[in-house]
Amino acid sequence: MSVAGTGKEPSPQEPLLDVRGLVVDYAANGRRVRALDEASLSVPAGGTVxxxxxxxxxxxxxxxAVGRLLPPSAERVGGTVRVAGAPVFELAPATLRRMRRERLGMVFQDPVASLDPTKRIGAQLRLVLGRRADKRVLAxxxxxxxxxxxREVARAYPHQLSGGMAQRVAIAMAMAAGPELLVADEPTAALDAQVRxxxxxxxxxxxADAGTAIVWLSHDLAAVARRCARVAVMYGGRVVEDGPAGQVLTRPAHPYTAALARSAPARAGHGARLEPVPGRPPTLTGPSPGCAFAPRCAFAVERCDxxxxxxxxVDGRDVLCHRVGELPFTEPEEVTA
Ligand SMILES: Nc1ncnc2c1ncn2[C@@H]1O[C@H](COP(=O)(O)OP(=O)(O)OP(=O)(O)O)[C@@H](O)[C@H]1O
Ligand SMILES: [Mg+2]
Known part of the structure; x- marks a missing residue:
């Protein structure tokens, strides 16, 4: 099915999701924060990233941004997002709504906030599944x-659910219509290990059954690499390394990925915020003049700044590093933590 008004079907070569050079700023309290600084990501139909x-x-x-669901304080300064060829930021409101409904499933980082507080869970699920969905289908x-x-959950209002339950409800709702693309933001952060x-x-x-592509946003490199075919590593609002999961995890090509791979989540404990490298990640107010990681990078040279x-x-991946290929980042002892 094509998105009405776009007249475009994804060709076999065209990715399902194509984010190119996306620049997004937040304006808050008179301050500007550059959250995305030319981020690019492409996901094929059925792919897992x-x-x-x-x-x-x-x-x-x-x-x-994939669903054009940025808060009002955010502004897209540049770049494009295409879903099945349709330019998400150019779509008319009705077309956009239809694109979201027909192609996208979203699980937000704060699952309770993504549910409608005024409606019972069953009623919200029915909006996705259609009126004909009876109690058994909902259940x-x-x-x-x-x-x-x-059945009890279906009768409940969002505020009556625990964080973990709300997260599972959000996942159920996002998957209910069998979307082509699921964007799941830390979808299991509130769940204990076994349920997760x-x-x-x-x-x-x-x-896998529905052919749904997954973009799974997470802190946990190892967990993501276990389940996804590809891993994209973000730093300072850019994707700095993007490649096959196993390789990215075991033979990182970017010094930041190397640091991330070495700070094993097992060591940090689940849910712990990663502290892979000494120092803090940047808060950009405009385009990074050089490599945003340079101030924390053991390999940075003047050019990087x-x-x-x-x-x-390099080696099947796209890497944003001036020195990639020049240094053996894959040797753990070469990386000074
Ligand atoms: N609503 C907002 N208003 C102002 N700044 C924001 C807002 N949301 C995010 N930011 C800023 O944009 C940058 C990117 O934030 P974002 O939430 O996308 O990162 P993240 O990787 O999802 O982080 P986390 O792992 O904590 O969820 C950060 O500097 C953050 O402080
Ligand atoms: Mg987040």
């Missing part, structure tokens, strides 16, 4: 995400 990075690297902004969708008492794995099993197997790296294709 994990997007990882420290807090503030721009993951949620990128995820929200089956809630059961799939391991909600123990699905169960829910991820469900999400990935439902997605003043010249923005462009993507270089």
């Amino acid at each position: 994990g997007v990882v990075g420290e807090s503030g690297s721009g993951k949620s902004t990128l995820g929200a 089956s969708h809630l059961e799939r995400v391991r909600l123990r008492d699905p 794995e169960e829910v991820l099993d469900v999400v990935f197997s439902l997605a 003043r010249e923005r790296p462009e993507p270089v294709r």
Whole structure:
């Protein structure tokens, strides 16, 4: 099916999601924060991509931009987002709504906030599934995400649910219509370890059955690499390394990825904020003049401070690093933490 008004079907070569050079600023209290500084990401139909990075690297902004669901304080300064060929930021409101409904499933970082506080869960789910969905159908969708008492959950209002339950409801709603693309922002952060794995099993197997592509935003590089074919690493509002999950995890090409890979989540404990490298990630107010990671990078040279790296294709990945290929970043002892 094509998005009305766009007259475009994705060609076999065309990615389902294509984010190119996206620049997004937030304006708050007279201050400008550059959240995305030419972020690019492309996802094929049915593909699974994990997007990882420290807090503030721009993951949620990128995820929200896919559905043009940025908060009012955000402004797209440049770049494009295409879903199935349709330019998301150019679509008329009705076309945009239809695109979201027909193609996109979104799970936000704050699941409670993404639910309508005034409607029972069952009623909200019915909006996605259609009026004909009876109680049994509603319950089956809630059961799939391991909600123990699905009929009771269907009768509940969002504020009556725990964070973990709300997160599972949000996942059930996002998956209910069998979207072509699921954007899931930290979808399991509020769940305990066992439920987390169960829910991820469900999400990935439902997605595989329905041919749904997944963009999974997370702090946890290792967890993402276990489930996704590809991993994109974000730093300072850009995707600094993007490639096959196994390779990115075991043979990182960007010094930041190397640091991220070494700060094993097992060591940090689940849910802990990653502190892969000493120092803090940047808060940009405009375009980074050079590589945003340079101030924390053990390998930075003068050029890194003043010249923005462009993507270089190395070993099956796209890497934003002036020195990639020049240094053996893959040797853990070469990386000074
Ligand atoms: N509503 C907002 N108003 C102002 N600044 C914001 C807003 N949302 C995000 N930012 C800023 O934009 C940058 C990117 O934030 P974003 O939430 O996209 O990162 P993230 O990678 O999702 O972080 P986290 O891991 O904490 O969820 C940060 O500097 C953040 O402070
Ligand atoms: Mg976030």
